[in-house]
Amino acid sequence: MMSDVMDWDAAYRGHIFAGPPPWNIGKPQPAIADLIAAGRVQDPVLDVGCGIGDLSIALAEAGHTVTGIDISTAAINQATEKAGDRDLTARFIQGDATDLAALGLGEPQFNTVIDCTLFHSLPLDARDDYLRSIHAAANPGARLYLLVFTTDALPADSPCPVPNLVTDAEVRDAVAAHWTVDTIEPSHVAVRLPDIPNLPEHDFHTDEEGLTHLPALLLTAHK
Numbered sequence: 401m402m403s404d405v406m407d408w409d410a411a412y413r414g415h416i417f418a419g420p421p422p423w424n425i426g427k428p429q430p431a432i433a434d435l436i437a438a439g440r441v442q443d444p445v446l447d448v449g450c451g452i453g454d455l456s457i458a459l460a461e462a463g464h465t466v467t468g469i470d471i472s473t474a475a476i477n478q479a480t481e482k483a484g485d486r487d488l489t490a491r492f493i494q495g496d497a498t499d500l501a502a503l504g505l506g507e508p509q510f511n512t513v514i515d516c517t518l519f520h521s522l523p524l525d526a527r528d529d530y531l532r533s534i535h536a537a538a539n540p541g542a543r544l545y546l547l548v549f550t551t552d553a554l555p556a557d558s559p560c561p562v563p564n565l566v567t568d569a570e571v572r573d574a575v576a577a578h579w580t581v582d583t584i585e586p587s588h589v590a591v592r593l594p595d596i597p598n599l600p601e602h603d604f605h606t607d608e609e610g611l612t613h614l615p616a617l618l619l620t621a622h623k
């Protein structure tokens with residue numbers, strides 16, 4: 401699939417942000433870490449759009465069984481390398497989340513699907529196929545957790561590629577076409593802003609680790 405957001409392999413090879421992409425923070429997003437700590441993640445888990453695998457690996461280290469899939473070969477190679485030859489219950493598959501059946505993942509098998517900033521990374525016209533695809537791969541009763549940037553997360557004049565930001569109603573309506581939406585609440589995505597010139601001024605909170613908190617929504621749904 402062609403992306404209208406960015407060339408993901410180029411991002412992971414350091415060609416877009418003058419270094420690693422801003423979302424590579426070396427640990428799971430805090431909003432997702434909170435869900436894990438609260439015991440809200442049931443195995444087996446699908447980490448869809450897993451990037452370089454920090455969330456999948458953290459889940460596996462905590463004893464979860466997880467499949468990470470990502471369209472970027474560069475990201476999946478980094479994830480596989482990180483997992484190394486440790487005996488982790490994480491596996492990584494390169495492929496397109498809008499067609500999980502093509503990866504042999506079309507049947508119900510996951511009890512939790514975690515979308516950590518994939519939804520806003522998809523082209524608008526891929527959203528429905530994507531939500532149908534992950535729904536088909538979910539067991540009855542499975543949970544979906546989706547962390548997505550809101551429209552105020554990035555300025556339109558950003559020198560970096562701007563994802564397909566959402567409003568509350570937009571993401572709710574899109575997900576509700578396939579899933580039963582339970583909650584949607586304000587959240588944030590922690591990023592390490594790139595060291596590039598012309599980054600617009602912002603007044604977002606930057607924490608003690610130097611991570612900037614960009615506005616997001618955390619949606620929870622079930623099948």
Ligand SMILES: C[S@@+](CC[C@H](N)C(=O)[O-])C[C@H]1O[C@@H](n2cnc3c(N)ncnc32)[C@H](O)[C@@H]1O
Nearest residue numbers: 408449450451470471472496497516517518521
């Ligand atoms: C903003 S990154 C987030 C990565 C990871 N979830 C994290 O939090 O670090 C979005 C990811 O979605 C992946 N992606 C984009 N389109 C995809 C698709 N159609 N199928 C699977 N992965 C996709 C990209 O390669 C990228 O790794």
